[in-house]
Amino acid sequence: MKILVCIKQVPDMESKFKIAGDATWYDSGDLAWRMNEYDEYAVEQAVQLKSQVGDADLTVLCIGPQRVQETMKKALAMGCDRGVHIADDEPFKKDPFEIASIIAEFATDKKFDMIFTGMQSQDRGSAQVGILVAELLNIPSISTVVDFAFADGKVSAKRELEGGIKALVSCATPALVTCQLGMNTPRYPTLPNIMKAKRKELLSFPAADLLKVEGKQETAKVYFPEKKGGGLVLEGAAGDLADQLIQILKEKTAVLA
Amino acid sequence: MKALLVAEYRDGQLLASSYELVAFAQELGADSAMFLVGSDSALPQYDGTLHLADSGKYSEFNPAVHKQLLLDVIAKEQPEMVVFSHSSYGWDLAPRISLALGAAHASEVVEIVDGVPVVPVCNAKLRRQISAKTDQIVVTLQSGAFGLSSDPVGTPTVEKIDTDTAAQVEFGGYEEAEAGGVDLSKAEVIVSAGRGIGKPENLTIIEDLARALKGEYGASRPVVDSEWVDHSRQVGSTGQTVSPKLYVACGISGAIQHLAGMKKSEYVIAINTDKDAPIGEVADVLVVADLKEFVPALTAKLTA
């Protein structure tokens, strides 16, 4: 069985963001980078599927600058067999359709039986790429999956809907699923596996080789939202803050009555 | 301008969120028509053309088939804009449509400024304006970003639609969220734990504060996904919707899906080390502090 998992490297969301010079993205300096949270579930599910079927080959793919190889190494240490790095210094300049087209162009002749992606990225959050890849490859896709099972060439999945209700959906392979938070428990790479990952194949080639389409949209501007909340902000020593807050609770709410 | 609104239907009911699309079209001053895979028995209150496919025949979830039904309507109506909710139904179907149309596609739109859709970036810390290079555009609207100011009224002119497209997936029905556990919707005070608690042992800090305030404790999704807290205590779009007199968010960043569950709270206190955390936007008071120090200090003073 051939499995592909697509991941993205994103900044830690607790970072202090700055706007980049041309105001079309955030400044990438001084940020801590990590694997997109949704993709951790995708990698874990792909690794679990590989161990379930035994005879499987699992490729992890990532588009981005050189630094994304660090994130790819984590996926390799989690159990992916090989890495495909599609080098692009400014992937944020490509729209979801272009990103998906690059992935589909790579995958088109590789005959993957299963493709996993995160349901969305934590930074751009378009929730489009996975489904677009499947549509471009003309295979079925199931999005927002919190429960995945594979048996007899068939995928049985649970999609998560609003309110925590789940829809039971199944389809034949080849297929693609986009992974939602909580789908499984992503493993921590062990030290021996981190060492082993260093020797795994990690190919890199330029995105331009695979990009054959034109984007449908571009970012006009990225900016900080106007602060509307205007709530009170308290800073200082914990003990003093507690006194202040108790005073506020007494004045503004009835809960301490 | 003409907008085609993709309404939603679940378990035999029209979803009220469909009216957010109507509000959006009104705000833009756009002419509209509506598309629904639903039934005659639950029609939207809407003055306009409703292109209606039978969910009994085409199923409530059937992307390839719904896609073809919708593409046929788009070919007929020629809308400049196709509008979905940014929901499990909308974000699944919308990319299939934008790709087929070769149209630009803006996800989770929160507003339109000078005709340009605006979407959140990085957990709503930033915003982004998207300019389309195509004549047609597909948008999905953030839940709650648009709303009618009064109850919906009207009677649609129904046009029945059909297709013989084959399904790609099989829909096997719904599974309810696990029942049981606590009913947070009745709690007057809720103290919620977010990923900022760091480890499950720190949950006692949150429980202690909840007890001191005579309330219940809740949690954000990662705390539930990690199985530190039962799902019945999850607050948010895929958990409980709560409206207590006091909501205390401890180590919760304030993602839109969490806010969806607690923004009707009367008074909100957030405790967060990150002064820029989006929870600050809905909090009456943001205490910038490490919850591991501040919360026990607060509990101690409350119980002294």
Ligand SMILES: Cc1cc2nc3c(=O)[nH]c(=O)nc-3n(C[C@H](O)[C@H](O)[C@H](O)COP(=O)(O)OP(=O)(O)OC[C@H]3O[C@@H](n4cnc5c(N)ncnc54)[C@H](O)[C@@H]3O)c2cc1C
């Ligand atoms: C379709 C969908 C549905 C979803 N449904 C829900 C839902 O129902 N409910 C829900 O909650 N989420 C839901 N989510 C997930 C949501 O998008 C966020 O990922 C989640 O709410 C984040 O939880 P958090 O704030 O606890 O964690 P994070 O976003 O990781 O935030 C942790 C916060 O803790 C702060 N912090 C860290 N350490 C400390 C400390 N020592 N003291 C004080 N503060 C600290 C950080 O500054 C940060 O702001 C959903 C997502 C999707 C895509």
